[in-house]
Amino acid sequence: MTEPDDNQISRLLALKRYERMPEGFEDQLIHQLHLRQRTELMSQSVRSMVWERLQEYWDRLTGPRLALAVAGMAVLAVVSVRLIQISLRPGAEPIIASKLSDVPLPPGFEMIPPDLTNASANFGSTLPPDESLKLSPLLLSKHFEGSYGDELRDSFNTEFVGPPVSRRFEVGPFIKFAEDEERGSAPAK
Amino acid sequence: MNDKEQQGNGSGTASGEEDRELVERAQKGDTRAFDQLVRKYTPKLYGLVYNMTSNREDTADLLQDIFAKAYRSLLRFLGKSSFYTWIYSIAVNMTLNFLKKRGRRVILSLDDVDSGIQNDPDFINVTTGHSPLRDVGLHELQKRLNEAMMKLSEDHRTVVTLYDIQGLQHSDISKILGVSEGTVRSRLFYAHRQLQTYLDDFVK
Numbered sequence: 001m002t003e004p005d006d007n008q009i010s011r012l013l014a015l016k017r018y019e020r021m022p023e024g025f026e027d028q029l030i031h032q033l034h035l036r037q038r039t040e041l042m043s044q045s046v047r048s049m050v051w052e053r054l055q056e057y058w059d060r061l062t063g064p065r066l067a068l069a070v071a072g073m074a075v076l077a078v079v080s081v082r083l084i085q086i087s088l089r090p091g092a093e094p095i096i097a098s099k100l101s102d103v104p105l106p107p108g109f110e111m112i113p114p115d116l117t118n119a120s121a122n123f124g125s126t127l128p129p130d131e132s133l134k135l136s137p138l139l140l141s142k143h144f145e146g147s148y149g150d151e152l153r154d155s156f157n158t159e160f161v162g163p164p165v166s167r168r169f170e171v172g173p174f175i176k177f178a179e180d181e182e183r184g185s186a187p188a189k
Numbered sequence: 190m191n192d193k194e195q196q197g198n199g200s201g202t203a204s205g206e207e208d209r210e211l212v213e214r215a216q217k218g219d220t221r222a223f224d225q226l227v228r229k230y231t232p233k234l235y236g237l238v239y240n241m242t243s244n245r246e247d248t249a250d251l252l253q254d255i256f257a258k259a260y261r262s263l264l265r266f267l268g269k270s271s272f273y274t275w276i277y278s279i280a281v282n283m284t285l286n287f288l289k290k291r292g293r294r295v296i297l298s299l300d301d302v303d304s305g306i307q308n309d310p311d312f313i314n315v316t317t318g319h320s321p322l323r324d325v326g327l328h329e330l331q332k333r334l335n336e337a338m339m340k341l342s343e344d345h346r347t348v349v350t351l352y353d354i355q356g357l358q359h360s361d362i363s364k365i366l367g368v369s370e371g372t373v374r375s376r377l378f379y380a381h382r383q384l385q386t387y388l389d390d391f392v393k
Binding site for chain 1: 228239245248260261309352353381
């Protein structure tokens with residue numbers, strides 16, 4: 001294509017610049033735009049009003065409960081974090097488990113601290129002879145004398161032996177025993 | 190580049206300063222400032238949209254959409270480009286989208302023509318001078334030009350409208366379309382070649 005042809009086409013097309021928009025087009029366009037802007041503004045305000053109402057309704061519905069739950073969670077979180085921080089501090093004592101010495105004893109009882117002198121040497125050794133005597137009623141050797149080892153013994157009459165603990169709670173003999181007692185008879189052996 | 194006087198685009202000029210001031214006022218909520226911008230750019234954008242659609246009703250509807258969109262987006266306009274480039278970009282994009290939706294359903298409608306055309310040497314040349322169609326009427330010429338334009342692809346029609354009819358420079362067209370100047374020149378070359386074929390009897 002040659003340059004003059006290009007110019008000819010351009011000059012021909014340039015004649016379209018004489019084309020004009022209709023009379024009063026600008027005013028009409030601006031009027032239409034104002035109407036449109038007003039409509040858009042109205043629809044926006046209606047939308048925002050509906051949204052505001054919805055938000056208000058939702059706040060009223062869930063606000064207090066939600067706030068309470070959130071506050072509770074927040075307090076719980078703060079306390080948990082604080083406890084973890086304290087327990088992780090070096091040399092810190094356990095918080096939950098209290099010392100044995102802090103536990104109040106019933107009246108008449110006294111806490112005797114264990115004798116730990118030469119504890120390692122005594123570890124695994126047998127009990128002193130007097131202690132083993134106190135445990136004699138429960139010794140296993142009683143089994144070989146015809147009892148179970150868990151019989152109740154009368155502290156005054158050492159010959160009396162009650163029914164074994166393991167049997168006293170059985171349903172049958174216990175009921176019979178109670179009936180016998182009502183009748184004033186001696187307990188069945 | 191043809192020898193036509195290129196129109197100022199308003200960027201970096203007194204017109205550009207005026208635009209900036211009007212835009213700032215409009216951004217602050219001064220609707221009259223925006224009306225002034227509408228009045229200023231309506232003739233230019235009308236020409237752009239009309240020459241791309243060749244239909245007056247479509248042009249009127251599109252211009253409403255274009256200015257409404259510009260108004261909505263005005264707060265996002267940061268002034269990195271001139272208002273002129275910005276509003277032209279909106280107009281071109283919206284018109285191209287409209288044309289894609291419209292497809293080939295075209296009803297040509299002719300605009301009024303300024304009486305000044307009768308004194309234009311090119312018009313005299315075409316209608317009475319060396320042209321073989323020396324008796325061609327004004328409306329016939331309009332119709333032929335519009336039909337030829339509508340035969341071009343949308344991209345080619347856009348550059349022809351912006352360069353040959355609106356008188357914009359290659360650099361401004363490249364900013365508006367977001368393509369390189371080379372692409373603009375290439376599209377112009379192919380568009381002119383096609384128009385040469387369609388308007389053969391006018392340019393012989």
